[in-house]
Amino acid sequence: MFAPQLIGFVRTPYSETGDVPRGLGAKHExxxxxxxxxxxxxxxxxxxxxxxxxxxxAFDRSQGFELYGKxxxxxxxxxxxxxxxxxxxxxxxxxxxxxxGRDGPRLHVRGVDMLDGTAILDIKxxxxxxxxxxxxxxxxxxxxxRKGK
Amino acid sequence: MFAPQLIGFVRTPYSETGDVPRGLGAKHExxxxxxxxxxxxxxxxxxxxxxxxxxxxAFDRSQGFELYGKxxxxxxxxxxxxxxxxxxxxxxxxxxxxxxGRDGPRLHVRGVDMLDGTAILDIKxxxxxxxxxxxxxxxxxxxxxRKGK
Numbered sequence: 554m555f556a557p558q559l560i561g562f563v564r565t566p567y568s569e570t571g572d573v574p575r576g577l578g579a580k581h582e583x584x585x586x587x588x589x590x591x592x593x594x595x596x597x598x599x600x601x602x603x604x605x606x607x608x609x610x611a612f613d614r615s616q617g618f619e620l621y622g623k624x625x626x627x628x629x630x631x632x633x634x635x636x637x638x639x640x641x642x643x644x645x646x647x648x649x650x651x652x653x654g655r656d657g658p659r660l661h662v663r664g665v666d667m668l669d670g671t672a673i674l675d676i677k678x679x680x681x682x683x684x685x686x687x688x689x690x691x692x693x694x695x696x697x698x699r700k701g702k
Numbered sequence: 703m704f705a706p707q708l709i710g711f712v713r714t715p716y717s718e719t720g721d722v723p724r725g726l727g728a729k730h731e732x733x734x735x736x737x738x739x740x741x742x743x744x745x746x747x748x749x750x751x752x753x754x755x756x757x758x759x760a761f762d763r764s765q766g767f768e769l770y771g772k773x774x775x776x777x778x779x780x781x782x783x784x785x786x787x788x789x790x791x792x793x794x795x796x797x798x799x800x801x802x803g804r805d806g807p808r809l810h811v812r813g814v815d816m817l818d819g820t821a822i823l824d825i826k827x828x829x830x831x832x833x834x835x836x837x838x839x840x841x842x843x844x845x846x847x848r849k850g851k
Binding site: 595600672683 | 703704705706707708709738742744745746747748749750751752753754755756758760762769770779780781782783784785786790791792793794796798800821823824825826827828829831832834836837838839840841842843844
């Protein structure tokens with residue numbers, strides 16, 4: 554297996570886990586920056602044409618994993634692969650952000666939910682949606698219904 | 703940084719890179735299986751409620767990376783972070799699949815585009831779409847226009 558390498562850092566308004574909005578109905582509207590290391594800047598060529606990016610990052614302040622455990626979203630236990638829990642076998646996270654602008658190796662984006670200083674592993678263009686009429690969201694939709702959201 | 707660990711293997715009809723449909727308008731309708739290792743099966747609890755999953759996997763037959771290079775899609779060079787090229791600084795891939803059924807540690811899915819035997823790193827539930835009216839797809843949309851697609 555490969556050895557993950559850092560390609561940059563995320564700059565966000567969140568310095569502690571408790572600062573990041575979470576739970577049912579949490580909105581991720583915060584703006585931040587993806588600061589790509591200078592040696593990887595050439596990889597950003599033509600990225601300005603995409604409105605949305607998939608940021609793959611490391612849960613670098615999470616330790617160990619729990620295959621089945623309670624989530625803060627509904628207080629009930631679920632399998633880790635049915636959740637976004639940071640305590641996963643591979644501490645890999647992804648966030649969809651809206652690209653607002655680029656200044657050299659810095660991408661200004663909306664929708665960050667990472668802690669400030671988080672390690673970026675990859676960026677990919679967001680290309681397509683799942684047909685809305687086919688999308689089912691399991692326990693999360695049930696929790697929203699219970700809460701009347 | 704963490705050391706990636708294998709959580710399972712993908713079973714697909716594709717034994718060589720040339721077998722995977724790619725380029726403009728390529729459809730990924732092939733069915734396959736995500737075979738999760740028995741020791742991680744508890745992490746699949748409640749996954750049946752989700753129609754679509756994000757599979758994070760390793761480009762385990764790709765070597766090295768190229769920050770700026772031609773893609774087979776339009777024959778023009780683009781930055782690697784504006785493409786889905788396998789030759790990335792971190793050889794991490796993702797594919798959105800539709801979950802058709804589960805048989806213990808085996809998830810039967812539609813939409814695989816990996817080679818048979820590819821290493822799975824993570825599975826996450828697909829939760830939401832980007833608003834269609836806000837989505838722009840840069841060089842890819844331009845290439846589609848040129849091809850009249």
